[in-house]
Amino acid sequence: MTGKDSIYATEQTIKDFTFDQHVVEVFPDMIQRSVPGYATIVSTMGKLAGTYAQSNSTLYDLGCSLGAVTLSMRRNIEKENCQIVAIDNSSAMVERCKLHLQGFKSDVPVKVELGDINESAIENASVVAMNFTLQFIAPEQRAHLLEKIFAGLKPGGVLLLSEKIRGENEFNDNLLIDLHHDFKRANGYSELEISQKRTAIENVMITDKLSTHHARLLQIGFKHIQVWYQCFNFCSLVAVK
Numbered sequence: 242m243t244g245k246d247s248i249y250a251t252e253q254t255i256k257d258f259t260f261d262q263h264v265v266e267v268f269p270d271m272i273q274r275s276v277p278g279y280a281t282i283v284s285t286m287g288k289l290a291g292t293y294a295q296s297n298s299t300l301y302d303l304g305c306s307l308g309a310v311t312l313s314m315r316r317n318i319e320k321e322n323c324q325i326v327a328i329d330n331s332s333a334m335v336e337r338c339k340l341h342l343q344g345f346k347s348d349v350p351v352k353v354e355l356g357d358i359n360e361s362a363i364e365n366a367s368v369v370a371m372n373f374t375l376q377f378i379a380p381e382q383r384a385h386l387l388e389k390i391f392a393g394l395k396p397g398g399v400l401l402l403s404e405k406i407r408g409e410n411e412f413n414d415n416l417l418i419d420l421h422h423d424f425k426r427a428n429g430y431s432e433l434e435i436s437q438k439r440t441a442i443e444n445v446m447i448t449d450k451l452s453t454h455h456a457r458l459l460q461i462g463f464k465h466i467q468v469w470y471q472c473f474n475f476c477s478l479v480a481v482k
């Protein structure tokens with residue numbers, strides 16, 4: 242059972258945000274009230290995985306948290322002999338993810354692994370999903386991780402990448418931040434919760450501009466890059482090898 246996110250509801254000394262047991266307990270509520278369109282993004286990533294999955298290949302869910310994207314991909318895979326590898330470096334997340342996945346039946350095998358995606362092998366992949374995970378990787382490691390993913394993808398394989406983005410300039414960034422904060426208020430977060438969460442996350446989640454993502458993916462060699470979703474400062478794209 243998971244509950245309502247009230248982690249920052251009381252005034253406190255703010256430490257850097259981590260994906261610990263407290264976060265696991267409220268994660269579905271937290272992400273759903275914080276990320277506009279989360280349910281649409283997860284279900285569409287599943288559909289895209291169904292379209293791009295290749296027979297005899299592996300689909301990856303990097304930074305899987307409780308396995309929402311894994312489940313969505315698994316529901317949509319129709320090709321033969323596919324498996325899913327879901328990886329997260331939070332042991333609390335991985336333990337809960339395994340329990341959660343046991344609640345659903347499927348013929349597609351899933352391996353849930355505790356590990357750092359910077360160190361994990363990506364091999365024989367037709368689909369690699371990173372739903373709001375790259376933003377937690379140190380900026381200087383991002384290109385290397387994406388190069389490894391590109392190398393592990395089969396021709397025609399895809400990266401499904403969702404990210405919180407930074408506006409292209411200060412004015413645009415503030416406009417998007419204001420809209421996002423309004424969204425959080427409308428979902429019941431108080432001013433204190435919004436501001437304390439912002440402080441907790443600012444050293445751990447460094448966002449890139451959409452133009453930075455686009456240029457980096459092109460530079461790495463992705464052939465087609467298409468943003469299919471954006472609401473405020475949250476976007477999701479497909480990059481095809």
Ligand code: GEK
Binds near residue numbers: 330372
């Ligand atoms: C969802 N995709 O529900 N290696 C492995 N995992 C990592 C690393 C790393 N180096 N860094 C962070 N994580 C999910 C949501 S949440 C996004 C993803 C959010 C993991 C971290 O432990 C957390 O579970 C996840 O990436 C990011 O569709 O909470 O905004």
